[in-house]
Amino acid sequence: MNRGGDEKRTSWSISDLAQELDVSTRTIRYYEEVGLILPERTERGIRHYSRKDRARLRLILRGKRFGFSLDQIREMIELFGEDRSGRAQLLRAIDYGNRKLAEIDEKIRELGELREDILAFKQGFEQKLLEEHGEGKR
Numbered sequence: 001m002n003r004g005g006d007e008k009r010t011s012w013s014i015s016d017l018a019q020e021l022d023v024s025t026r027t028i029r030y031y032e033e034v035g036l037i038l039p040e041r042t043e044r045g046i047r048h049y050s051r052k053d054r055a056r057l058r059l060i061l062r063g064k065r066f067g068f069s070l071d072q073i074r075e076m077i078e079l080f081g082e083d084r085s086g087r088a089q090l091l092r093a094i095d096y097g098n099r100k101l102a103e104i105d106e107k108i109r110e111l112g113e114l115r116e117d118i119l120a121f122k123q124g125f126e127q128k129l130l131e132e133h134g135e136g137k138r
Helices: 014-021 025-033 051-065 070-082 088-132
Strands: 047-050
Touching: 014 025, 014 047, 014 051, 025 051, 047 051, 051 070, 070 088
Parallel strands: none
Antiparallel strands: none
């Protein structure tokens, strides 16, 4: 998509945003249903997404990619509305980021243990094959 004029645009259709951000229109509608974005509607009910909606949607998608819940994302977005300096939002993002990093570190530790267990079983099976069937009969 040609993004050269995006800095001058003031509204986007749902299909424009879906294409630009590589998400389904259903996903965008869901975020609207749960109140994370609030597009304006024409008299005929056609949604028009503002720069603010577009920015929020990008933050939501980034938060989801990082593994944050929608409640956590909502809280971080709403904090910016309460504190325009962004300090509270940044502090909360750092807190949630630290929690997510701890979860990732734990998963990495668990995967390392699983790898070692599988490797030990594999080596045991290979040794058993060698003992039962001789080294040359693989």
